[in-house]
Each structure stands twice: as C-alpha cells, then as structure tokens.
Amino acid sequence: MMAARPRGGDATRCPACRAPILRQLVGERAALNVTADLTPLTPDQQTALREPNRLIWCLRTNRFGNRRLTWLDPWHPPDCPHGGIHVADHRCPPADPTTLF
Ligand SMILES: [Zn+2]
Numbered sequence: 001m002m003a004a005r006p007r008g009g010d011a012t013r014c015p016a017c018r019a020p021i022l023r024q025l026v027g028e029r030a031a032l033n034v035t036a037d038l039t040p041l042t043p044d045q046q047t048a049l050r051e052p053n054r055l056i057w058c059l060r061t062n063r064f065g066n067r068r069l070t071w072l073d074p075w076h077p078p079d080c081p082h083g084g085i086h087v088a089d090h091r092c093p094p095a096d097p098t099t100l101f
C-alpha cells in the first residue's frame with residue numbers, strides 16, 4: 001500500500017497519538033461521528049478487536065478516490081467482497097512513559 005496517497009481530505013492524524021485516522025459521519029438517520037484507524041485488519045484481527053464498544057468498519061474507495069466508511073453488517077464476510085479494507089474504531093495506544101520523544 002505504498003502508493004496509496006490520501007485523497008478527498010478526510011484522512012487526518014489523531015491529535016493525541018499521531019496515528020493516521022479517518023473521521024467521518026456514518027449513517028443516514030442517526031449519523032455517528034466515527035474516528036477509524038486506517039490499518040487494514042485481517043479476519044483474525046477483526047475477531048480479536050471486535051467488542052461492544054469498538055466497531056469494525058468497511059472502508060471502500062470509490063472510483064473518484066473518495067473513501068467512505070460503511071457499517072459492517074453481520075453477514076458481511078471478514079474478507080471484504082467489495083475490494084475495501086476493514087478497519088476498527090481508533091483507540092489511542094496506552095501512554096508509554098518510556099517512549100522516546
Ligand atoms: Zn467490506
């Protein structure tokens with residue numbers, strides 16, 4: 001994924017941990033303000049990360065290069081059939097006082 005460059009201006013960095021994230025309103029009626037990681041998850045990782053308070057999203061790129069987060073329906077296979085990637089809600093890694101700064 002080295003050639004992938006963010007387009008559409010919706011990719012940003014977490015102000016707290018500087019991880020690349022995507023902020024987007026998801027849903028039509030009750031839109032949810034989502035902050036998602038941009039790291040593609042393997043099916044195993046999706047199973048491991050999924051919990052009631054942490055959702056997995058399907059991130060698809062349309063032909064204009066715009067990225068869009070969509071709900072992952074329960075029947076949506078962990079291996080994306082739409083050519084997208086599956087990402088999790090962003091969580092800052094725990095602060096590590098030994099991190100070099
Ligand atoms: Zn998908």
Ligand SMILES: [Zn+2]
Pocket residue numbers: 014015016017018019090091092093
């Ligand atoms: Zn963060």
